[in-house]
Amino acid sequence: MLESASQEQHHIIGGGIAGLATAVYLLRDAGVEGKNIRIYEQLGVAGGSLDGSGDADTGYMIRGGRMFEEHFACTFDLFDTIPSANNLDISVTEDIMAFNRMVPGSSNCRLVRDGKPAEDRYDLTLSAHDIVDINRLILHSEPHLSGKCIEDWFQPAFFDSNFWLMWSTMFSFQPWHSLTELRRYLRRFIHLFPGFTRIAGILRTRYNQYDSLIAPILTWLLDRGVMILIDTQVVDVMIAGTRQSRRVTALALSDNSNVPIGENDFVYLTLGSMTDATVQGSNDRAPDPSDSESGAWTLWHRLAAQYEGFGRPEVFCGDTSKTAWHSFTVTVDGPEFFEFMEDFTNNRTGTGGLVTFADSSWTLSVVLFHQPHFRDQKPDTYTFWGYGLRGDRPGDFVKKPMWEATGDEIIKELSGHLKLTDMQMEWFDDARVLPCRMPYITSHFMPRQPGDRPDVRPSGARNFAVIGQFCELPRDCVFTVEYSVRSARSAVASLTGRVDPPPPVARTDLDPIVLIRAARVLMGM
Numbered sequence: 001m002l003e004s005a006s007q008e009q010h011h012i013i014g015g016g017i018a019g020l021a022t023a024v025y026l027l028r029d030a031g032v033e034g035k036n037i038r039i040y041e042q043l044g045v046a047g048g049s050l051d052g053s054g055d056a057d058t059g060y061m062i063r064g065g066r067m068f069e070e071h072f073a074c075t076f077d078l079f080d081t082i083p084s085a086n087n088l089d090i091s092v093t094e095d096i097m098a099f100n101r102m103v104p105g106s107s108n109c110r111l112v113r114d115g116k117p118a119e120d121r122y123d124l125t126l127s128a129h130d131i132v133d134i135n136r137l138i139l140h141s142e143p144h145l146s147g148k149c150i151e152d153w154f155q156p157a158f159f160d161s162n163f164w165l166m167w168s169t170m171f172s173f174q175p176w177h178s179l180t181e182l183r184r185y186l187r188r189f190i191h192l193f194p195g196f197t198r199i200a201g202i203l204r205t206r207y208n209q210y211d212s213l214i215a216p217i218l219t220w221l222l223d224r225g226v227m228i229l230i231d232t233q234v235v236d237v238m239i240a241g242t243r244q245s246r247r248v249t250a251l252a253l254s255d256n257s258n259v260p261i262g263e264n265d266f267v268y269l270t271l272g273s274m275t276d277a278t279v280q281g282s283n284d285r286a287p288d289p290s291d292s293e294s295g296a297w298t299l300w301h302r303l304a305a306q307y308e309g310f311g312r313p314e315v316f317c318g319d320t321s322k323t324a325w326h327s328f329t330v331t332v333d334g335p336e337f338f339e340f341m342e343d344f345t346n347n348r349t350g351t352g353g354l355v356t357f358a359d360s361s362w363t364l365s366v367v368l369f370h371q372p373h374f375r376d377q378k379p380d381t382y383t384f385w386g387y388g389l390r391g392d393r394p395g396d397f398v399k400k401p402m403w404e405a406t407g408d409e410i411i412k413e414l415s416g417h418l419k420l421t422d423m424q425m426e427w428f429d430d431a432r433v434l435p436c437r438m439p440y441i442t443s444h445f446m447p448r449q450p451g452d453r454p455d456v457r458p459s460g461a462r463n464f465a466v467i468g469q470f471c472e473l474p475r476d477c478v479f480t481v482e483y484s485v486r487s488a489r490s491a492v493a494s495l496t497g498r499v500d501p502p503p504p505v506a507r508t509d510l511d512p513i514v515l516i517r518a519a520r521v522l523m524g525m
Helices: 017-028 073-079 092-102 128-139 156-160 162-171 179-188 190-198 209-223 295-306 336-345 407-418 422-428 481-496 512-522
Strands: 010-013 037-040 053-055 059-061 111-113 227-229 234-242 245-253 258-260 266-270 325-333 355-357 364-368 381-388 432-438 464-467
Touching: 010 017, 017 037, 017 073, 017 209, 017 266, 017 464, 017 481, 059 432, 073 092, 073 209, 073 481, 092 209, 111 162, 128 156, 128 179, 128 512, 156 162, 162 190, 162 355, 179 190, 190 512, 209 227, 234 295, 266 295, 266 481, 325 407, 325 422, 336 381, 336 422, 364 407, 407 422, 407 432, 464 481
Parallel strands: 010 037, 010 266, 037 227, 111 355, 266 464
Antiparallel strands: 053 059, 059 325, 234 245, 245 258, 325 381, 325 432, 355 364, 364 381
């Protein structure tokens, strides 16, 4: 079996975490040599949505960050054999656990209202009807929810509750998003309910997720001979045969060259991207809202139009007004703002997590990371991140949508909600504020029907599989690193037969103790 592995070639389209995880499983578990693995990445850097870039002078940039929790079995298994960039003597998984023991998270100021910590920030403010609706949804059968929106299930008053405000800003749900996905989230993370108002139980990485996750995995792969081709876009995939038996025969690249796929070769396709078409702004310039599709979506459209079983990409990327939001990264010199926020929130920097301004028209939220957040961050330089879930609406202090706001205007809006004085606002005089528009950031949450997402192993696929956020994995939740890694392990297991399938998704929703604790939280007991 290992002899045949040495002869086959593996072609991975997409250098995000799903593609990188696929390469690790092939090397570590399937016996494939690194020289026989090739990753095609359309951008100039691998890592996909797990990014971290910039410098202290021009400003650091992170588009967003994924959260972890203890039941991400595939993710922690993957990184358990990857040496940490912070300490080569321990794994990335061990470093994450050690960091969270050192900097445990528990928010004392999850919600801000009228310029001060909200008095009801530990109260979910759910009505009896809301509680019944949540329980009905958790117990409901998934097939009967197909195509429905969250707002189809709940009464309008539900969306004014603290529960919805905290839930939607923590996970980026909107009322028009998938009811099926909300049900999956409620069941998947029900064990976190007791710490929900404090964001307790969420694990964080030591640095930004490029430095903490992507850089170590890239080093590991490159040291073993894996070829990572950046600035290389696959624009088409040629598939021969019928739906009962078909195989990829060639890849077409944007430079008009073709890559033949041999009889013993395998192909792993990343379709769609939640950070595709990202546009960055600056202190004095808002991001361009052109929202043009590019590589990952274009390829999916092309495949879905030509071949059966590749889903319906238009379901997810057809309306950017429902899938976009803007984030922003701020780099400041000096600790004054961070010291202010520590006093304001009663949380040491890096321990509080998301702070949401409940009366913000933009639904503005910020996170102050443990510092330094970049491995090369200069001393006395600090960086924090924020986003607006409803950036389509005019601001409260900047009378325009966040989608049209410059970096300086976003800081003005934030300062207004914190009721900063003119003197305090001078902390940001030389700040580098980088807003970022992501038109497809919540595209995977759009209401869907069976068949809208392709299976990991489409019908009849002899030598190809689909990985990433837009394939179908029963029970698991998109917008998580776990989903991408689980898809990678599923694909390698299915195609090679030399890797164990991923373990089942943790079913804490079947644990009576977990259910009792969750019920007490919902009822305010």
